[in-house]
Amino acid sequence: MPVESFIQPSESKLTIEKPVKEKPKIEELTTIERPGRNQEQEESNDLPKQKTKRKTSKAKAEPQIKSPNRTITLIITEKPQAAMKIASALGNARKLSENNVPYYELERNGKQIIVASAVGHLFGLTYVKGQTGWPIFNLEWKPSYTEKHAAFTKNYYNLLKKLSVKAKEVIIATDYDVEGEVIGWNVLRFIVNQETAKRMKYSTLTKPELEKSYDNPLPTLDWGQAYAGETRHKIDWLYGINLSRALMSAIKKTGSFKILSIGRVQGPTLKIIVERDREINNFKSQPYWQIFATTQNTQLKHPKDIFDKKELKDFENIKKGIAETTEKNESYMPPHPFDLTTLQREAYAKHKISPSRTLQLAQSLYLDGLISYPRTSSQKIPKEIEPKKILSKLSKRFNEVKIATRQNPIEGEKSDPAHPSIYPTGDFKKLSDEEENLYLLIVKRFISCFCPDAKGIAKRISLIADNGKNFTANGLTITNNGWLDVYPSIMEERAIPTITGPVNIDKIDFEEKETQPPKRYTPASLISLLEKKNLGTKATRSSIVDTLFDRGYLDGKSIEATPLGVHLIESLEKYSPIIIDENLTRDVEEKMEEIQNSKSEWPELENKTISQVEKLITDISKEFKINELSIGKQILAGVEGLRAQQKEDSTIMPCSKCNIGNLQIRFSKKTRSYFVGCSNYPQCTAVHSLPPNALIKKTEKKSDRNLPILQALRKGKRPWEFEFNPNWRAENPNYQKQESQEETKKE
Ligand SMILES: [Zn+2]
Numbered sequence: 001m002p003v004e005s006f007i008q009p010s011e012s013k014l015t016i017e018k019p020v021k022e023k024p025k026i027e028e029l030t031t032i033e034r035p036g037r038n039q040e041q042e043e044s045n046d047l048p049k050q051k052t053k054r055k056t057s058k059a060k061a062e063p064q065i066k067s068p069n070r071t072i073t074l075i076i077t078e079k080p081q082a083a084m085k086i087a088s089a090l091g092n093a094r095k096l097s098e099n100n101v102p103y104y105e106l107e108r109n110g111k112q113i114i115v116a117s118a119v120g121h122l123f124g125l126t127y128v129k130g131q132t133g134w135p136i137f138n139l140e141w142k143p144s145y146t147e148k149h150a151a152f153t154k155n156y157y158n159l160l161k162k163l164s165v166k167a168k169e170v171i172i173a174t175d176y177d178v179e180g181e182v183i184g185w186n187v188l189r190f191i192v193n194q195e196t197a198k199r200m201k202y203s204t205l206t207k208p209e210l211e212k213s214y215d216n217p218l219p220t221l222d223w224g225q226a227y228a229g230e231t232r233h234k235i236d237w238l239y240g241i242n243l244s245r246a247l248m249s250a251i252k253k254t255g256s257f258k259i260l261s262i263g264r265v266q267g268p269t270l271k272i273i274v275e276r277d278r279e280i281n282n283f284k285s286q287p288y289w290q291i292f293a294t295t296q297n298t299q300l301k302h303p304k305d306i307f308d309k310k311e312l313k314d315f316e317n318i319k320k321g322i323a324e325t326t327e328k329n330e331s332y333m334p335p336h337p338f339d340l341t342t343l344q345r346e347a348y349a350k351h352k353i354s355p356s357r358t359l360q361l362a363q364s365l366y367l368d369g370l371i372s373y374p375r376t377s378s379q380k381i382p383k384e385i386e387p388k389k390i391l392s393k394l395s396k397r398f399n400e401v402k403i404a405t406r407q408n409p410i411e412g413e414k415s416d417p418a419h420p421s422i423y424p425t426g427d428f429k430k431l432s433d434e435e436e437n438l439y440l441l442i443v444k445r446f447i448s449c450f451c452p453d454a455k456g457i458a459k460r461i462s463l464i465a466d467n468g469k470n471f472t473a474n475g476l477t478i479t480n481n482g483w484l485d486v487y488p489s490i491m492e493e494r495a496i497p498t499i500t501g502p503v504n505i506d507k508i509d510f511e512e513k514e515t516q517p518p519k520r521y522t523p524a525s526l527i528s529l530l531e532k533k534n535l536g537t538k539a540t541r542s543s544i545v546d547t548l549f550d551r552g553y554l555d556g557k558s559i560e561a562t563p564l565g566v567h568l569i570e571s572l573e574k575y576s577p578i579i580i581d582e583n584l585t586r587d588v589e590e591k592m593e594e595i596q597n598s599k600s601e602w603p604e605l606e607n608k609t610i611s612q613v614e615k616l617i618t619d620i621s622k623e624f625k626i627n628e629l630s631i632g633k634q635i636l637a638g639v640e641g642l643r644a645q646q647k648e649d650s651t652i653m654p655c656s657k658c659n660i661g662n663l664q665i666r667f668s669k670k671t672r673s674y675f676v677g678c679s680n681y682p683q684c685t686a687v688h689s690l691p692p693n694a695l696i697k698k699t700e701k702k703s704d705r706n707l708p709i710l711q712a713l714r715k716g717k718r719p720w721e722f723e724f725n726p727n728w729r730a731e732n733p734n735y736q737k738q739e740s741q742e743e744t745k746k747e
Pocket residue numbers: 655656657658659660661662678679680684685686
């Protein structure tokens with residue numbers, strides 16, 4: 001993939017590992033030069049609920065106008081769609097709008113309520129001006145609209161500010177998790193200028209749950225979540241800016257330039273991938289044999305793989321044996337309900353939907369009120385969600401509910417204090433194909449948790465040859481499908497006869513095989529592994545993998561490190577292994593869990609954790625600076641390798657116009673689309689356009705006419721392949737130029 005094309009001007013700054021949550025994607029980018037206040041007061045430890053701590057290090061809340069007309073209750077959500085859902089759940093809502101930002105007005109029990117929304121994060125961290133080089137540690141929250149890419153958030157900011165002046169009471173109703181809490185807290189302290197507020201907690205955007213949540217709000221913000229979230233933002237930011245500055249400065253030492261960045265979780269993740277690549281490259285395949293015996297038309301297998309060829313002759317003359325057949329009744333429980341990682345894994349296995357796409361789709365199903373909140377680790381179905389009511393609603397559409405006769409649902413071991421497992425609400429709506437696939441998976445998984453076990457008879461033939469070698473065959477007959485009729489699952493049935501007593505062995509077969517290298521990770525297996533290792537969070541794992549791709553460190557459908565990724569890891573292993581040490585980032589993860597679960601002293605815990613990270617980064621910087629030039633040289637070799645590979649990946653055929661250069665897929669920053677140009681440019685000006693709004697990649701395939709087949713990838717659509725024909729225009733003289741972009745494209 002031509003990575004250069006992904007590096008947009010705004011990325012010449014720096015990213016942190018961002019949760020995938022913000023839909024209008026507000027990247028957590030920070031500029032290098034930016035005004036701010038210094039942060040002497042950074043160390044003051046006021047109580048969270050009493051004062052805004054670290055006052056001067058945060059964005060300044062504008063002075064509040066004391067208004068005598070504070071009459072309304074203001075409910076603040078995370079996204080416009082949630083505001084709409086809450087408003088219509090609570091009463092007869094009227095939609096209003098200001099500068100294209102919608103908000104809602106309603107009355108409930110004589111109270112005047114306004115529901116308005118943020119649009120994901122309205123504030124981002126940035127560093128305080130005047131800090132040069134690295135490491136730097138002073139940072140502050142700033143309104144996101146000051147960054148060009150998030151300018152659209154300004155109208156939301158302004159509207160909330162205006163409405164807050166009229167508010168007698170404020171209720172934060174952002175998504176109930178770490179990110180949602182930070183979003184709500186920032187709005188509260190920097191826009192509303194208030195220390196705490198009531199908090200609505202809900203897992204579905206359905207009328208009954210929203211009403212219940214409004215009638216019984218939590219008395220304050222969830223400070224554990226708020227501080228854990230702020231700590232994560234700050235730590236990721238500190239890692240992000242300092243490590244990126246370190247890499248850039250190392251590259252600069254070699255007299256070259258390349259934008260590079262690596263995050264706190266990205267580093268160890270990349271290392272895991274590079275290590276797998278090494279295992280595969282160093283893998284020496286070994287031959288081995290599997291041995292089968294056939295008797296009464298049934299094939300039985302020797303349980304051991306034979307690696308020593310000499311052992312094979314022990315099997316050659318087997319003619320007779322004694323067989324025994326046993327039968328056992330087996331039960332197979334339904335699988336547990338979906339937590340996010342399991343859903344991502346299943347969506348990939350069953351529909352090849354990538355984990356990050358699954359999260360996006362699930363988020364949209366949630367905002368439509370069709371499923372519960374997807375960012376959950378829970379595998380539980382609590383009684384409070386009234387599952388029987390949900391089943392009854394689902395029964396209107398899904399006949400499978402008839403099978404759901406189990407009193408208590410199957411549950412998994414993991415739980416989550418904030419949300420139950422992912423479950424359907426029972427409401428319906430017309431969906432796109434992709435959404436529908438994911439939705440059906442969730443519905444069927446939920447129903448199957450209430451279905452009876454599948455039952456079967458497991459049959460086993462054991463045969464002992466007269467020389468003592470043994471063979472077995474296993475059969476399975478399903479006698480009762482139970483949940484298998486609901487949730488798509490593969491249980492291979494195999495009928496085998498009953499064989500007992502002395503038998504003749506008709507034939508011995510030797511099958512030669514080779515040991516296989518370990519498999520490359522797929523996006524789905526990688527996020528499962530990250531979860532197992534406790535790296536990143538459920539909300540960030542899928543975007544960590546995406547970011548590594550965008551940065552040019554990874555390539556391919558099954559994940560492989562690029563030359564740049566490999567060289568980066570090699571140089572860090574040699575000179576600064578601490579940066580890619582997964583134990584370290586896991587420690588940080590545990591610290592944040594500790595803050596989240598703590599009942600008090602959150603600011604102290606936050607400060608302590610951040611100080612530890614600052615010390616660590618200081619240590620890294622000392623070690624790193626000694627070896628800067630060597631690190632730079634090694635990374636530069638990677639950059640050159642990556643460029644060579646990209647050139648190879650984008651070259652599609654020789655140029656017939658000049659007969660010197662090659663036609664290559666290129667990206668135009670100006671039109672923000674791909675085109676085909678000659679490598680001999682500017683001497684040769686051959687140019688062909690390509691389908692717009694798509695990422696175009698070369699494939700290894702050729703058409704019938706021996707022309708290259710290219711692949712167009714569009715967000716949310718299936719990849720589409722087309723033949724690239726440089727002579728298309730000449731062959732279609734009657735085709736009026738509808739749009740020049742159409743010239744090479746035909747379906
Ligand atoms: Zn040419």
